[in-house]
Amino acid sequence: MRAMAIRLENVGIAVRDLEATIAFFTDLGLTVVGRDTVSGEWTDTAVGLDGNHADIAVLQTPDGQGRLELFQYIHPDAIETEPARPNEIGMHRVAFAVDDIDEALEVAARHGCRPLRGVATYEDVYRLTYIRGPSGIIVMLAEELKAG
Numbered sequence: 001m002r003a004m005a006i007r008l009e010n011v012g013i014a015v016r017d018l019e020a021t022i023a024f025f026t027d028l029g030l031t032v033v034g035r036d037t038v039s040g041e042w043t044d045t046a047v048g049l050d051g052n053h054a055d056i057a058v059l060q061t062p063d064g065q066g067r068l069e070l071f072q073y074i075h076p077d078a079i080e081t082e083p084a085r086p087n088e089i090g091m092h093r094v095a096f097a098v099d100d101i102d103e104a105l106e107v108a109a110r111h112g113c114r115p116l117r118g119v120a121t122y123e124d125v126y127r128l129t130y131i132r133g134p135s136g137i138i139v140m141l142a143e144e145l146k147a148g
Contacts, residue, residue, distance in 0.1 A: 010058065010067035011094055015135040016080070018072035022057050024111045024134050025068065028096065028104060030059040033067070037074075051075045061096070068094065083136030086116070093130065095140035101127050104141050108133070121145070 015021040022032060039053035053075040059068045072078070084092040098104040101119060108114070108131050115129040116138075122128060128142040 008066075010069045011091075012069040012071065013094070013135070013137055014078060015070050015072055015137070016078060017134065018055055018057060018070055020111070021070050021134040021137075022059070024108070024113065025059050025070075027107045027111065028098075030061055030068065032057055033060045034058040039074075049076060066096075083132065084138060086130060086138065093138035093140050095142065098141050098143050101129065101141050101143035104143075105129070105131070108139075108141075113139075 013021075026032065035055075035057045037053070037055050039051075043052045043054075044050055054071040054073045056069060056071045059070065060066065084090070086092060096104075105115070105119070111134065113131050113133050115131050117130075119127055119129045124145060126142045126144055128140060131139050131141065133139040
């Protein structure tokens with residue numbers, strides 16, 4: 001049996017403030033590649049919500065391989081929940097490899113975003129941390145340590 005062709009298109013994240021979230025991720029180095037407002041029968045059917053209406057933005061990593069789709073609901077009203085914790089079942093974080101984790105943390109701090117605990121070193125291979133981003137999104141930052 002032939003394997004079906006599949007590739008990751010994007011990771012979708014509902015946010016409370018689209019502009020603030022775009023600013024956070026573009027400051028980290030992503031680029032906005034598209035914006036739209038979506039509504040109508042097609043989106044009701046695809047998403048499974050009646051009257052679905054949202055402002056969206058698609059952001060891309062500099063290498064062109066990773067994309068985020070951020071959406072802020074106009075209708076139905078967004079539902080506030082407690083921010084996810086790392087051990088909760090379900091999607092809870094988006095991860096980025098960065099060249100300089102300290103610089104990335106300075107950028108995040110300008111947006112009021114800080115590590116959940118601190119920066120750890122994994123087996124002299126990576127420095128990594130989880131930060132609480134806009135709308136409570138957990139963002140993992142990882143810097144590969146160079147041998148030498």
